[in-house]
Amino acid sequence: MLLWRIGANVLPTKVNLQRRIQQADITCSLCKSDEETYVHLFFLCPFAKAFWTTVGWGFRFDSTSLTSNEDIISLIINPTHAPIPTDQHWTITLNMALIIDEIWKTRNHLLFHGGKVDVNKAMNNARIRFLEASKVYSPSSRPSVEQSVDVWSPPPQGWIKINDDGALSNSKSALAAVARNHLGIAISIWGKEHHLCSPSQAEAEAILWAVQIAIQERWSAVIFEGDAKLCFDPLSQPDLTPSWPISTSICNIHSLVSCFVSCEFRWVQRKCNVAAHEAARFALNSYCPFCFSYGNFPPSLEAACKGDYPSVSVV
Known part of the structure; x- marks a missing residue:
């Protein structure tokens, strides 16, 4: 114009x-x-x-x-x-x-x-x-938007994929993120406690935290993936208005997208997000935040990553 x-x-x-x-x-x-x-x-x-x-x-x-x-x-x-x-x-x-x-x-x-x-x-x-x-x-x-409906799939070369999830108990919630490279190798797994909130708010906060982690790690091309459709739809389709309880988190995520050269948000089914789901449950039972690096994963999270993508050995 x-x-x-x-x-x-x-x-x-x-x-x-x-x-x-x-x-x-x-x-x-x-x-x-x-x-x-x-x-x-x-x-x-x-x-x-x-x-x-x-x-x-x-x-x-x-x-x-x-x-x-x-x-x-x-x-x-x-x-x-x-x-x-x-x-x-x-x-x-x-x-x-x-x-x-x-x-x-x-x-x-x-x-x-x-x-x-x-x-x-x-x-x-x-x-x-x-x-x-x-x-x-x-x-x-841009990476292809097509992906498997049955199993987790690795990102294109040069990209990082971060799967995230939230978990809840009667007294608190927990957030988790799992970062993997184009070979399907898990680089790091993060988890931490979060205050008690609704499931959708926990999921939105998990995505926001994953974005903040990616910025701290200085990754320039990142795919964020999770099974919370209510959160990922307004992120992948900006014309959609998020529900009121998660609107602030979604707005904060949108404001951080400019920190990346390339960035995508994808919703997947729970069976494609197993490692992040298990990490969130692990965080729910942990007494402090954690960041496990490649080669040093707890057995349960190592098994979850391997179950997500059996074609690669995580350690």
Whole structure:
């Protein structure tokens, strides 16, 4: 929509507004040193130049002939001197469009709310949005959504799969997470007590904890899997509204997704989530939190992991 407004010459830059309503100030909202035209705001302003340089894609516009809004749209749709293979040129267009959008958002925030310009923050916002959008349009980079209905299955190479579950007693609940790699090898098993709550709340808290663990471990591509359909449906389908008791947890999980390069949430049947289920029961009977590492699992959890995926030995 932003690109359409630029192409149609209806974006309210100060120079554009001057032509319509005769406003007095036409200086750039970001640098205050030149007229706020399309070309200046998005390419020649010191903030824009710093942004394009910092983003690290080799964009240089000093020698590019940009004189109008049509030139900008043509450049974005048909980028010249793209530094990547031809079949990936669409990522250049995507990245440039997001940078333009972030510059406009920064300009509006500064104009209407004040504060200071932060190139690093703007760059990080654009980077996160680029990663999110490129995942959608890059099927080859995403693991298949198909999975076995009978047994646990390993993630693709380069990914980590974390199965989670919650368990309850009369006085408390417990959370657990089991992380495995593309070979099906269990890397670590975590568990801890949690206050007494409803089953759905325990399941949602287990997923949130699993996400926090993955962030702490600095894993960039993670599949989160569990048997709580009530929780996983609103995570895998953001248009669904979660039930009220778990809405806060689901919202917190959504807010952390940007920490990953790639992230998916999958609901599976209980028989595909045995190791996490047993770990949650184990945590329910433990007196303190635990994190068991590869090669040091208690016999019951070792057997559960092996039962989940018999093709691999866990120790």
